[in-house]
Amino acid sequence: MGLGALELLAPAQLARLIGVADTPRNRLALRALGARELVAGAGLLVPRRPGRWPWSRVAGDVVDLALLAGILASNRRNRGARTTGALAVVAGVTAVDL
Secondary structure (H helix, E strand, O other), rough: OOHHHHHOHHHHHHHOOOOOOOOOOHHHHHHHHHHHHHHHHHHHHHOOOOOOOHHHHHHHHHHHHHHHHHHHHHHHOOOHHOOOOOOHHHHHHHHHHO
C-alpha cells in the first residue's frame, strides 16, 4: 500500500526515481497504477475471499512489468540503470506475490 500511496501522491518524483520521463501522461498512468495498488492492498486486508486479491496483485505486477519493458524497448534514452532496476524489483515482487 506504501507504493500505491507514493504513486498516487508523488508520481513526478517516482517517475524520476525509476528513470521514466516526467510527463503529464506518465504522471496520470502512475496515479492510476497507484490507485490499483491501494485497492489490491485493501482487498488483502479484507478477510472475505482472500484468494482473489493476491491474484489481482499478480495481474497488476504483470501490467507493471509490461509497462517498464515497453519503456526500455521504446526509448533508448530510458535504457538506464534506474528503469532496469525498477524492472528487477517488480520482477522480485511478482515472484513473492506468486
